[in-house]
Each structure stands twice: as structure tokens, then as C-alpha cells.
Amino acid sequence: MILRYFVLLAVSLGLVSFHAIALEPPEGTVILVVSGKVGQPNVGDEAHFDKEMLEALVQHETITHTPWHDGAVSFSGPLGRAILEAVGAGGESMRVLALNDYASTIPVSDFEHYDVILAMQANGKALRVRNQGPLFVIYPFDDHPGLLNEEVLMRSVWQVARIVIE
Ligand SMILES: Nc1nc2c(c(=O)[nH]1)N[C@H]1C(S)=C(S)[C@@H](COP(=O)(O)O)O[C@H]1N2
Ligand SMILES: [Mo]
Numbered sequence: 001m002i003l004r005y006f007v008l009l010a011v012s013l014g015l016v017s018f019h020a021i022a023l024e025p026p027e028g029t030v031i032l033v034v035s036g037k038v039g040q041p042n043v044g045d046e047a048h049f050d051k052e053m054l055e056a057l058v059q060h061e062t063i064t065h066t067p068w069h070d071g072a073v074s075f076s077g078p079l080g081r082a083i084l085e086a087v088g089a090g091g092e093s094m095r096v097l098a099l100n101d102y103a104s105t106i107p108v109s110d111f112e113h114y115d116v117i118l119a120m121q122a123n124g125k126a127l128r129v130r131n132q133g134p135l136f137v138i139y140p141f142d143d144h145p146g147l148l149n150e151e152v153l154m155r156s157v158w159q160v161a162r163i164v165i166e
Contacts, residue, residue, distance in 0.1 A: 023086060026050035031134045032083075032118070036095075036165035039088025047087040051120070051134075057082040060117050064142040067153065068132070075119035075138045080111035083118065083163070091165040096137060099129065099159040105166075106137070106155045114147070115140055118160060132158035 023042040028050035035046040042048055057078035065072050083089075089108070097103045110116055118135040120127060127133025136158040139147045 023047055024053070026053055028052060032160065033162045034083065034087045034089070034165065035162065037089060037091040038165055039090055040086065049083075054078050054083075054118070054120060054135075057086055060115050062115065062117055062119070062138050062140050064138070064140055066138070066141060066156070067148075068158075069122070072142065073122050074124070075117060075122055075136070077117045077120040077135065077138075080116040080118060080137075084108065084111060084165075087165070089165045093166050095164040095166055096155070096157045096160055097162040097164070098157050099161045102157060102159075104155050104157050106157075108165075110139075110155065114144060129159060135160040 023040045025042045026048045030048045030050055032049040032054065033046050034049070038045065038047050040047060054077070058081075059076055060079045061074055061076045063072055063074045092108055094106045094108060095103055096106055117138050119138045120133070120135060122131070122136075127136055137156050137160060139152055139156060141147050
């Protein structure tokens with residue numbers, strides 16, 4: 001009883017944030033590692049995600065054309081915002097690294113202003129490494145045609161393996 005009131009008091013005073021829910025360690029194969037300014041690590045000082053953990057985050061569907069696909073494609077996967085929240089990201093930009101050693105810098109504000117997703121599926125099928133999976137940074141190009149520029153295309157990293165919060 002006393003403990004319960006203490007918890008309520010602590011929450012109402014802002015001493016305990018609901019965002020501070022611990023990130024459970026992964027059980028399956030790790031497909032994404034988030035490192036750098038991470039407030040909620042689950043393996044050492046990094047946040048590791050398996051497929052199930054990524055599927056448990058807020059999902060979003062983006063139907064859009066891209067320079068890499070024929071016709072409109074329905075992409076789905078966790079919102080970039082949801083990943084940043086889950087790891088307690090505390091930086092302004094992200095270095096996004098791919099399996100093929102490609103890397104690009106994305107401002108955190110992109111994930112706040114746009115529904116950018118880390119697509120895990122295209123037209124209901126899992127993205128495999130051979131078709132630019134397991135994670136592909138997808139901007140909502142059709143909703144915001146202004147995003148179709150070289151700068152944002154460079155941020156459209158496929159085969160994402162690691163995000164470093166800077
Ligand atoms: N993993 C990965 N993502 C990547 C790239 C890459 O080489 N590897 N090239 C980037 C660049 S520089 C651009 S302009 C776009 C388009 O690349 P493309 O012209 O090779 O299709 O994808 C981006 N995403
Ligand atoms: Mo490019």
C-alpha cells in the first residue's frame with residue numbers, strides 16, 4: 001500500500017518516466033544493433049534487436065514508389081521514431097551502417113518530421129538480404145515528393161545492420 005503510493009507520487013513528480021521501461025535482451029538472431037548515445041541498452045552499452053522485438057514496436061505501412069522498385073510498393077516495419085524511443089536515444093544525428101559497408105548520416109529530426117520506417121516487409125513479404133533486407137530505411141516519397149532528392153536518397157540505406165546515435 002505504502003509502496004503503491006510512493007510509486008504514484010514518484011510518477012506524478014516525474015521521477016519515474018514510463019519511457020524507462022527496460023528493453024529486454026534479444027532471444028533470437030540479432031538483426032539490428034543501436035549504439036552510441038543509447039539510454040536504454042540491453043547488451044552491454046548497446047541496444048540489440050531480434051526480429052520479434054522489432055515487430056513489437058509501433059508498426060507503420062508506407063505505400064510509395066521508390067527509385068529502386070517498379071510501381072508502388074507497400075512497405076511495413078517499425079517507425080524510426082519507435083526505435084529511437086525504445087533505445088532512449090539522446091543524440092541529434094544517426095550514422096546508419098549497412099551490411100555492405102555503406103553508411104550514411106540521418107538527422108534525428110527526419111524521424112520526427114516524417115513517418116520514416118525501417119521496412120522489414122515489401123508487399124507482405126519479408127525483405128531478405130538479397131532484396132535489400134533485412135531492414136531498409138524507407139521515406140514516404142509519395143506523400144512528400146520533395147523528399148525525392150539526392151540527399152534523402154543517400155539516407156535511404158538498405159541492408160541496415162547498425163545505427164550509431166551521435
Ligand atoms: N546499403 C546501401 N544503401 C544505399 C546505397 C548503397 O550502396 N548501399 N547507396 C545509396 C545512395 S548513394 C543512393 S543515391 C541510393 C541509390 O543508390 P543506387 O543509385 O545505387 O541505386 O541508395 C542509397 N542506399
Ligand atoms: Mo547516391
